[in-house]
Amino acid sequence: MLKKLIILIFLLIFFGVSVSAEEYEAYTYTDDGIGYSVDGDGFVTVEGIARLVNKIVIPDEIYGYPVKYIRETACLNNVDLEEIIISDIVESIGAEAFQGCINLRSVKLPANLERIEKGTFAGCVMLKDIILPETLNFIDDFAFEGCLRLGELKIPASVGFIGHDVFMTCESLILDCSENSYAADYAERNNIVMNFKSSGYYPLFIAAIITVVLGVAVISAFHIVKKVRKPLDKK
Secondary structure (H helix, E strand, O other), X not given: OHHHHHHHHHHHHHHHHHHHHHHHOOOEEOOOOEEEEEOOOOOEEEEEEXXXXXXXXXXXXXXXXXXXXXXXXXXXXXXXXXXXXXXXXXXXXXXXXXXXOOOOOEEEOXXXXXXXXXXXXXXXXXXXXXXXXXXXXEEXXXXXXXXXXXXXXXXXXXXXXXXXXXXXXXXXXXXXXXXOOHHHHHHHHOXXXXXXXXXXXXXXXXXXXXXXXXXXXXXHHHHHHHHHHHHHHHO
């Protein structure tokens, strides 16, 4: 009886581990290190990026199947990833997809992306190069929390929601946003430094400054020439 019990426990442990391993390896990798799965509709979900891969390009298709999604936590705590370029046909990027990628420096987002989900880039302390697409309308909580090197970031006028603590501890952040936009109001409410280069008034403002500077320069030059020529006129 004891022998049968031991065998039963061994089989349970063995098959339990086997199932876990099978679930963990439920997807395969491309030659360049993209872990992926294909759903019943023939769309690809990026499940992860292999370790030791520094730069990756998420293509339009993988083996003929269109890439539509990046799974939540897909690259969670991937310390090797430094740059990622994501195809414009990708429709969604899951929550915390790149959270904790402490060496991630550059991200090219899909041109038609509408949402940045909760904690997507939280803890990406080296992230500096990222452009938010003009189609973006939603930035969820903690999306860029802890991005210490994130500098000037343009928030499109299309953005109508920014969650709480999205830019917490982003010490170098300056938000570039349109006047009277949701982003400008958010920045003011959360004491975030901002400028208005996105505003339609900015070019006029710069032109006015240039005009004033040139005017002062012309007047100054006129007076200098006048002073130099005055003694000569007496002769």
